[in-house]
Amino acid sequence: MSEADFIxxxxxxxxxxxxxxxxxxxxxxxxxxxxxxxxxxxxxxxPDERPQDVAWKLVAVNLSDLAAxxxxxxxxxxxxxxxxxxxxxAAFVRGLGEVLRRYDVPLLGGDTVGIPGGxxxxxxxxxxxxxxxxxxxxxxxxxxxxxxxxxxxIGNAGLGLAMRLGQVDPNETCLAAYGRPEPQxxxxxxxxxxxxxxxxxxxGLLIDAQRMAGASGCELGIMLESVPxxxxxxxxxxxxxxxxxxAASAGDDYQLLFTADPSAAATIRETAAGxxxxxxxLGHAGVGEGITLTHRAQRIALPDRLGFMH
Amino acid sequence: MSEADFIxxxxxxxxxxxxxxxxxxxxxxxxxxxxxxxxxxxxxxxPDERPQDVAWKLVAVNLSDLAAxxxxxxxxxxxxxxxxxxxxxAAFVRGLGEVLRRYDVPLLGGDTVGIPGGxxxxxxxxxxxxxxxxxxxxxxxxxxxxxxxxxxxIGNAGLGLAMRLGQVDPNETCLAAYGRPEPQxxxxxxxxxxxxxxxxxxxGLLIDAQRMAGASGCELGIMLESVPxxxxxxxxxxxxxxxxxxAASAGDDYQLLFTADPSAAATIRETAAGxxxxxxxLGHAGVGEGITLTHRAQRIALPDRLGFMH
Numbered sequence: 001m002s003e004a005d006f007i008x009x010x011x012x013x014x015x016x017x018x019x020x021x022x023x024x025x026x027x028x029x030x031x032x033x034x035x036x037x038x039x040x041x042x043x044x045x046x047p048d049e050r051p052q053d054v055a056w057k058l059v060a061v062n063l064s065d066l067a068a069x070x071x072x073x074x075x076x077x078x079x080x081x082x083x084x085x086x087x088x089x090a091a092f093v094r095g096l097g098e099v100l101r102r103y104d105v106p107l108l109g110g111d112t113v114g115i116p117g118g119x120x121x122x123x124x125x126x127x128x129x130x131x132x133x134x135x136x137x138x139x140x141x142x143x144x145x146x147x148x149x150x151x152x153x154i155g156n157a158g159l160g161l162a163m164r165l166g167q168v169d170p171n172e173t174c175l176a177a178y179g180r181p182e183p184q185x186x187x188x189x190x191x192x193x194x195x196x197x198x199x200x201x202x203x204g205l206l207i208d209a210q211r212m213a214g215a216s217g218c219e220l221g222i223m224l225e226s227v228p229x230x231x232x233x234x235x236x237x238x239x240x241x242x243x244x245x246x247a248a249s250a251g252d253d254y255q256l257l258f259t260a261d262p263s264a265a266a267t268i269r270e271t272a273a274g275x276x277x278x279x280x281x282l283g284h285a286g287v288g289e290g291i292t293l294t295h296r297a298q299r300i301a302l303p304d305r306l307g308f309m310h
Numbered sequence: 311m312s313e314a315d316f317i318x319x320x321x322x323x324x325x326x327x328x329x330x331x332x333x334x335x336x337x338x339x340x341x342x343x344x345x346x347x348x349x350x351x352x353x354x355x356x357p358d359e360r361p362q363d364v365a366w367k368l369v370a371v372n373l374s375d376l377a378a379x380x381x382x383x384x385x386x387x388x389x390x391x392x393x394x395x396x397x398x399x400a401a402f403v404r405g406l407g408e409v410l411r412r413y414d415v416p417l418l419g420g421d422t423v424g425i426p427g428g429x430x431x432x433x434x435x436x437x438x439x440x441x442x443x444x445x446x447x448x449x450x451x452x453x454x455x456x457x458x459x460x461x462x463x464i465g466n467a468g469l470g471l472a473m474r475l476g477q478v479d480p481n482e483t484c485l486a487a488y489g490r491p492e493p494q495x496x497x498x499x500x501x502x503x504x505x506x507x508x509x510x511x512x513x514g515l516l517i518d519a520q521r522m523a524g525a526s527g528c529e530l531g532i533m534l535e536s537v538p539x540x541x542x543x544x545x546x547x548x549x550x551x552x553x554x555x556x557a558a559s560a561g562d563d564y565q566l567l568f569t570a571d572p573s574a575a576a577t578i579r580e581t582a583a584g585x586x587x588x589x590x591x592l593g594h595a596g597v598g599e600g601i602t603l604t605h606r607a608q609r610i611a612l613p614d615r616l617g618f619m620h
Binding site for chain 2: 001002003006007009010012013014015016018019020022024026027029032034035036037038039040042043044074075077078079080081082086089090093096097100106107108109110111112113114115116119120122124126128
């Protein structure tokens with residue numbers, strides 16, 4: 001059974017409004033935001049990843065879900081499979097401490113189990129946060145006429161993965177983006193009152209934008225020439241359409257994708273500037289469905305692969 | 311690294327009071343109770359277990375942690391590893407729906423991942439609940455002079471496991487106790503205001519009582535002749551000391567172990583009777599440490615194995 005088929009079955013029993021139809025980054029229960037993400041060796045991280053970085057990623061991907069709902073983290077619970085490798089386990093705990101201190105999030109509890117030798121390392125984390133007083137933005141809130149925004153730059157982590165796999169000469173910026181993603185917690189909380197819809201970009205800008213379009217029943221028009229690329233990425237890739245499509249369909253960016261009324265643009269730019277976050281206008285939402293891509297005013301066909309499905 | 315070593319390292323970073331030193335059944339954050347338990351094929355459930363029963367157990371063991379803190383469930387998040395077996399996955403979802411309806415708990419969200427073929431099935435669940443207005447009882451609250459109580463009967467699930475393994479002729483009561491444990495949610499909530507300490511018995515009465523003694527800095531004196539055994543158990547086992555030690559060191563009972571001032575005894579009995587739950591006086595807490603066992607007023611040495619450590 002595919003993940004999509006399984007989630008469709010789960011959706012039939014997840015009828016409580018707090019579950020948001022299992023179609024959002026997190027559950028929203030009163031003023032609480034709850035998320036649980038798992039990572040699996042060989043699927044979400046490389047077998048030779050540093051355990052400190054695996055711990056960082058496990059926490060960061062969950063905090064990114066909270067950021068996408070504008071939530072302030074209250075704590076995490078960790079589900080850990082002992083790996084049979086003492087040094088690995090010890091380094092994981094050090095990395096866990098590091099990322100929790102970095103974002104000032106308490107470790108509340110969790111569970112530790114032994115798994116048979118040779119099984120892939122599988123970890124889970126639950127993060128709980130407090131929703132903004134104005135409510136947690138949904139993926140499904142896009143309105144026709146909205147401006148589409150993205151934080152930071154796109155594609156660094158995907159290129160970092162290629163560097164880790166030896167396909168590209170390495171640089172620190174991209175390796176760090178892949179190894180230690182930074183959830184946009186402060187900005188997510190600050191911008192939440194001004195957005196109509198928000199989600200984090202984890203599987204690829206295009207696939208996640210398509211999910212937002214689907215959840216909202218709107219069309220998202222994305223100008224590929226506006227997709228923000230870092231100097232580190234452009235140092236190893238030419239600024240051509242293929243580079244932009246590759247960046248926009250790579251994963252692990254953990255930037256925030258959001259839409260807002262055009263009248264909120266100045267406030268959004270000021271909020272970002274105040275937090276030293278860059279924001280870029282990516283396009284506009286319209287009546288319709290799915291995503292449409294343009295590059296310098298030319299309509300571009302959707303690539304076969306919009307991002308990761310795992 | 312052993313689970314105990316790993317948890318000791320985690321404890322060094324889990325300094326927030328809400329974590330309760332990682333020494334309780336659940337975290338208590340304001341009026342919220344949070345728990346996350348994992349179950350692994352071959353460790354916590356048999357490879358040939360019915361998927362509906364695995365789903366039931368995954369939910370029940372977490373709700374039992376909420377019960378132990380007197381909490382009313384607010385919802386769960388599930389972490390699911392797709393098994394590559396469509397019928398298994400579908401039956402799991404049916405079982406999940408069944409247990410959630412049984413306890414009226416909403417599915418809020420979670421995550422689904424694919425794992426490489428051949429890896430043991432590994433699932434996680436996070437349960438969140440609302441603490442009682444009088445506060446969530448801790449494991450660590452035992453006071454010398456307290457009476458020690460247990461709900462229901464002990465040892466049925468352990469015998470049910472032996473039946474599943476073909477070691478004992480099967481009967482329905484014990485098989486059901488093993489396959490579909492019933493968290494004592496209603497009684498946990500009702501009795502919480504009257505107890506000094508409470509926990510659920512998951513790894514074995516003796517090992518869990520020893521953990522309660524350790525957390526509380528008290529000695530728990532347990533009268534083995536008082537350990538409540540079911541008619542179903544006594545139908546296949548003689549009522550001798552060995553039977554009682556085996557039942558008290560088997561796991562998966564999911565009964566509530568609690569201590570209270572002797573003056574609360576009448577209230578506790580009335581509360582239990584009102585909910586059709588049996589409660590049994592097991593012994594007394596004293597100044598000292600660890601557990602001491604007696605059988606018909608004879609001091610009994612602790613068995614080598616007090617329960618499961620996994």
